[in-house]
Amino acid sequence: MTAANGTAPGGAATTPGAGDNGKRRIGVYVCHCGGNISDYVDVDSVVKELEGDPEVIVAKTAMFTCSDATQQEIIQDIQEQGLDGIVVASCSPKLHTYTFRDVARRAGLSPFQYTQVNVREQCSWTHTDDKTGATEKAKRLVKAGVGRTRLTVPLEPIVVETVPKAVVIGGGVAGLRAALGLAGIGISAFLVEKEAQLGGWAAGFGEMYPYGKNGRAMVKDLEAKVRSNPDITVFTNAEVTGKAGSFGNYQVDVRVQPGGGKAPETITVNAGSIVVATGFAAYPVAEDELGYGLDGVITLPDFKKMLDGATGPLTYNGKPVKNIAYIYCVGSRQDPYEVEGGHEYCSRYCCTATVHASLEVAALGGHTHQYHLHRDVRTYGKYEKLYDESLNKGSVYLKVPDDEPPVVTRDQKSGRLLVTTKDVLAERAEIEIPADLVVLVTAMVPRENEELTKALKLPIGKSGFFNEIHPKLRPVETVVDGVYICGTCQQPMNSAEAVASGLAAVTQSASILKRGFAELDPLxxxxxxxxxxxxxxxxxxxxxxxxxxxxxxxxxxxxxxxxxxxxxxxxxxxxxxxxxxxxxxxxEGYTDAQIRAMIDGMLAEPGLPGCVTQEVIG
Amino acid sequence: MTATGGFAPKILVFSTHTISDPGIDLAGSSHLHYSPTVMVISLPCTSGIRPDWITYAIEQGFDGVFVATDGEECAFLPNCAELSSHIVSRAQEMLKEKGYEPRRVRMAAICSVCADPFVNHMAEFSAALADLGPSTEERAA
The missing domain is CATH 3.30.70.20 (Alpha-Beta Plaits)
Structure with a gap:
């Protein structure tokens, strides 16, 4: 056992700041939560249970522990009673850990000498059918919390200095916008792009949903702003190959290919945060998948290029395109039992992108018949309006079976493509559609980024994209402090969503880099x-x-x-x-001795305080 | 006490702060029921569990230990599922050596919205442990 555990064998506390005789002075606060807890848990008997524990100096209940008045009372107790540890038995630690860490700090106690005990979500609320059982459990959980607190040491957050600079990896719309956002709030940005040109996918697009903006024009505008900003340094033909240093002060290696047959050169830049915006790859359709390889069977990205170049009614190989069949979910929502290593996720952007493309086709004139062979139309939110519009323009939507993809062949007689499928909403009636073009609506898939993944130690999720800490609470943060992810390297999203997440990464960078220092948990x-x-x-x-x-x-x-x-x-x-x-x-915070003390507390019989007299095993 | 004939097995659950513990919280927020003899210690990651914590819990009086792992979703370690399952296997071996039934330890992936699966796991595990009887009797035998 390490000295930092704070307890010598035999249970005598040696913790710095401990009270007289080496004994701890702990305060315990059991919350009614206005009845949420006390309707099912007899909170007074929980407090009474602690009477025999000589190291529990204060034990009381409170109507709302998180209220300002109770926070003030706890601070007063800590200061007047010389408490060196507190236990709050109330709701889940997800809600108020930072509230009570701050209470401890305001009272002059280390924030890490406080323990949260969950007697609401994991006790009163789940045992509404058994008040006796809930009360008994609450006593055990509180004793476990006291046992853990007994062994706490006064830790302080690890403070690190931060550099007001950031590296943005990837010069697509998310990366370009992130670089501008950073520079706009006084954080210098190094923008690193693998290709010779900036702009990523959007640079190759004409009109894009959701706002009908022209991709090429948008990228041109963003690039002009980036190039003229003195706080942004752009590296093209460049890749990040290594990272040293620590959070807030990284040294990032950038390998730049100067071109003209010259050897690559590695430059090291100093940055406080790294924003990863490396984008996606299009699903590579296999040679025989859904007729791919037949003339006239093309992917959505290729179809988009064709549309962007069209000035009148669509033609293919010089012939007018009368019928188009769109096959949805190619490479998305795959059954892992059917396709080894298949993509189980929905690519999100593609239903709306296809509906939008069909509107562009309609706008070109030529009375093209358009058949959408979908598994579900996921034009979420306001994009539903585009779907309505496409119906009004004559698009036909057919729901095809999940387990039976359409079959694409060449009709030998007419020479046209023939799509055979079943209509789920018409009792699986077999349908044949002659087509001049078959558009495979391909998935967004993760890019190959092995070198970067290794260099930054980026976590990869189940679907192969980079993984955030929490999709809702911490959506652009990764477990690597100061390394943020945004845009389609994280998950499929459209350009507006990618830009929004790029700006979220800017805000996160600002929160650590603008103060000049950052605090890390010492656990x-x-x-x-x-x-x-x-x-x-x-x-x-x-x-x-x-x-x-x-x-x-x-x-x-x-x-x-x-x-x-x-x-x-x-x-x-x-x-x-x-x-x-x-x-x-x-x-720290979960030492061997603390876990054992918690187990002891949970098993302590009524009236006994848990591990106070028990020898702590190292 | 429960429908399992008067013996309510004490179960220690190891959960994780960011994934499985929120799933267990959700069971409470949804007012789903499991036995109050189920108690949870939340840790950053199940790959950090020492196998001897599991054996210690059983030796001290828990009837079973359930490791609510993050599985493939762990944000810390890409091989978390493998590491956690190795820890559980090791604990089972150690229990066997000490004369306890290795089935007293179970592991399953519990996600942040896995309220129903968690409650089902607890019901099944409680029933299985009720069949095995109290761990204290096993030790005595």
Missing amino acids: VAMVDQSLCTWCGACDEVCPYGAPQEIEVTGADGAVKKVATIDKTACKGCGGCIPVCPVNAIDL
């Missing part, structure tokens, strides 16, 4: 170097490079190799703990 791994013999197992399991090999001189004067943890690189997941063969690693 990271720690190594007991007296036990460690450096086998490298921790380093091997950690994708963030947090465990590092160093040499130390032991008490006997001998030099030995041990692990140390780079606190700013450590994500606090604890993955290194069970792989250590000598149990030399602990996670």
